[in-house]
Amino acid sequence: MNTWLLTLPGSPLAAVIAAAFGLLIGSFLNVVIYRIPKMMQRESENYIAFETDRPVPHADRFNLMVPRSNCPHCGHRIGALENVPVLSWLFLGGKCSDCKAAIPWRYPLIEFGTGLLAALLAWRYGAGVKGMAAMAFACFLIALTFIDADTQLLPDDLTLPLLWGGLLVNLNGTFVPLPDAVIGAAAGYLSLWTIYWLFKLLTGKEGMGYGDFKLLAALGAWFGWAMLPAIILLSSVVGAVVGIALIVLTKRGRDKPMPFGPFLAAAGMISLFAGPVLQAMLFGFLA
Numbered sequence: 001m002n003t004w005l006l007t008l009p010g011s012p013l014a015a016v017i018a019a020a021f022g023l024l025i026g027s028f029l030n031v032v033i034y035r036i037p038k039m040m041q042r043e044s045e046n047y048i049a050f051e052t053d054r055p056v057p058h059a060d061r062f063n064l065m066v067p068r069s070n071c072p073h074c075g076h077r078i079g080a081l082e083n084v085p086v087l088s089w090l091f092l093g094g095k096c097s098d099c100k101a102a103i104p105w106r107y108p109l110i111e112f113g114t115g116l117l118a119a120l121l122a123w124r125y126g127a128g129v130k131g132m133a134a135m136a137f138a139c140f141l142i143a144l145t146f147i148d149a150d151t152q153l154l155p156d157d158l159t160l161p162l163l164w165g166g167l168l169v170n171l172n173g174t175f176v177p178l179p180d181a182v183i184g185a186a187a188g189y190l191s192l193w194t195i196y197w198l199f200k201l202l203t204g205k206e207g208m209g210y211g212d213f214k215l216l217a218a219l220g221a222w223f224g225w226a227m228l229p230a231i232i233l234l235s236s237v238v239g240a241v242v243g244i245a246l247i248v249l250t251k252r253g254r255d256k257p258m259p260f261g262p263f264l265a266a267a268g269m270i271s272l273f274a275g276p277v278l279q280a281m282l283f284g285f286l287a
Contacts, residue, residue, distance in 0.1 A: 014127040015119040018135065022118025023085035025139055026111035033110070033146045035064055036155050074099035085111040106146075114142060117269075124273060133169045134272055137162070137222060141265040144215065148261030154211025159218055166221030176224035184220025188228055189213045212260050219268045223275055230275075230282045235260070235267040 042058040049056050061067070069078045076098035082088050089108040096103060117138045125131035140162045148154050163185060170181040192213045199207040220228050243258055271278060 009124060009126045009131075011122070011126060014122040014131070018122035018127060018131075019115045019119035022115035022135070023111050025118070026114030026142075027083065027085045029114060029139060029143050030107050030110055031064055031069065032143045033150070035062070036143075036157060037147060037151045037153060039063060040153070040155060071096045071099060071101065073101040085115070110142065110146070114139065117142075121272070130174050133165075133174060136165065137272060138269065140165075141268055145262045145265045148211070148259040148265075152209070152257060152259045154209065154215055154261045156211075156214070159211055159214040163214060163218040163221050166218055169222065170224075175222055176227075180224035180226065181221050184223065184225040184228060185217045186220075187225045188220030189217035191228065191232065192216050208260050212264065215261055215264050219264065219271070222268070223271050227271055227275055227279055230278045231264070231267040231271055233282065234270060234278070235263040238266055239263040 039062060042062060046056045046058050069083065070076055071078065073096060076096060082092065082097060086108045089103060089105075092103065094103050094105065095101065118135050121134045121138060122131050125134050140158055144154055144158050144162075147158070167178070167181055167185065170176055170178050175181075176184070192208065196206070196208055196213070199205070216228070216231070219231055223231070239258070239260060242263070246258075
């Protein structure tokens with residue numbers, strides 16, 4: 001079989017191969033989601049200690065590669081056979097092999113979800129440049145979604161590469177023409193920046209963070225300025241529905257802040273699969 005056939009949309013073999021790689025990438029995304037906020041916290045604490053002439057509290061290496069993964073409860077170092085995506089969690093019964101502490105179900109869910117998305121995107125776009133770019137885009141959104149849900153932070157280490165990646169991918173008009181991508185990046189950032197300052201001037205409160213501006217700018221870089229109204233509308237509607245549901249079902253306080261990044265990411269993912277359809281529906285409704 002010619003390898004170029006894998007680059008064509010609708011290839012079952014490309015979808016299977018992408019799913020296998022997606023499972024592995026999902027395992028790495030679990031590391032990214034857990035460690036990047038801790039890396040940011042450690043860096044901040046080291047900086048404060050340095051500026052105040054105190055001993056640096058974190059002198060050991062801690063990044064996405066070092067140290068090796070271990071159980072947060074007992075420190076048991078996770079071996080290769082315990083780190084097989086999804087299967088290891090099932091085999092261990094969702095528990096640490098040493099101390100039997102529960103391993104959150106979110107870990108296999110992220111692995112399985114990443115594999116599924118990779119397969120769907122390979123089927124939708126093929127395994128060529130466009131398909132690979134779409135998979136990278138999805139991986140960034142998965143990491144940003146869970147980090148924001150956990151910490152209400154959208155790290156520059158992820159939003160800025162996603163933004164620049166969108167502009168680079170569209171140099172040859174992979175998803176949209178480059179001028180549309182550049183305008184989309186600027187318009188995405190400025191639209192939420194304007195809303196932020198209007199809300200702050202009217203209420204004296206901060207309605208969202210700067211990470212949201214950068215994430216919407218990244219979505220504009222990938223899908224162009226014309227897609228931004230649909231992304232903003234969709235993310236706002238989904239956010240409102242989820243927010244109301246949480247208030248009703250969990251008695252969540254109305255004043256308790258809710259991260260907006262996951263809803264932007266969801267709108268971005270929908271745009272990746274059905275952007276032209278969503279855009280046509282919105283413009284048709286307005287017309």
